[in-house]
Amino acid sequence: MSDLTASDVALLNGNDNMFSGGGAFFWVFALLLLNNGGWGGNNNAGVVTQADLAASQNAQTQQMQLNQLGVQMADQNYQNAMLISDQTNQMLQQNNTNLINAIQGFNNVGLQIQNQTNVLGTAIQALNAKMDECCCSIKTQALQYRLDDSERRNVVLQNSLDNANQSQYILSNLGRFVAWAGSGSQSAAVAGA
Numbered sequence: 001m002s003d004l005t006a007s008d009v010a011l012l013n014g015n016d017n018m019f020s021g022g023g024a025f026f027w028v029f030a031l032l033l034l035n036n037g038g039w040g041g042n043n044n045a046g047v048v049t050q051a052d053l054a055a056s057q058n059a060q061t062q063q064m065q066l067n068q069l070g071v072q073m074a075d076q077n078y079q080n081a082m083l084i085s086d087q088t089n090q091m092l093q094q095n096n097t098n099l100i101n102a103i104q105g106f107n108n109v110g111l112q113i114q115n116q117t118n119v120l121g122t123a124i125q126a127l128n129a130k131m132d133e134c135c136c137s138i139k140t141q142a143l144q145y146r147l148d149d150s151e152r153r154n155v156v157l158q159n160s161l162d163n164a165n166q167s168q169y170i171l172s173n174l175g176r177f178v179a180w181a182g183s184g185s186q187s188a189a190v191a192g193a
Contacts, residue, residue: 048056
């Protein structure tokens with residue numbers, strides 16, 4: 001029986017065999033022919049014992065279980081790889097989002113600093129113009145004070161000159177004039193004259 005292969009058994013079970021009825025006659029012939037190694041011989045070569053059959057089935061079961069375990073492990077490895085890939089993809093997307101947010105934040109800070117610098121520059125220019133105007137006003141006011149002081153001195157000097165000229169004019173029209181001291185007597189400067 002060990003001489004039959006799976007393809008031999010499949011041929012025997014086909015519907016096209018020469019003996020109809022599912023091939024039962026052919027099975028009987030094959031069992032008689034192959035029983036104990038051939039035609040009536042008592043040769044045990046190639047005979048499968050109960051223990052050999054059980055060991056073969058156990059080995060086949062173990063092999064199937066190992067194959068199934070291998071398939072499960074491969075499936076689990078695939079699932080783990082997909083989870084890691086998804087997690088890596090999510091982390092990359094989050095990292096990209098964080099980078100974009102950071103860049104936009106830095107750009108916003110840069111724009112705010114630039115705007116504040118522009119505002120400060122404008123304020124400094126306005127302050128500079130005010131300082132120039134203030135300094136100019138102070139200088140102008142100082143010059144005005146000096147001019148006013150000079151004009152007052154000129155007025156005082158002009159009044160002094162006018163008084164002196166008027167006094168000279170009055171004295172020249174009086175004729176000879178002799179100054180007397182407050183005691184009623186002639187002053188010493190006039191007396192010697």
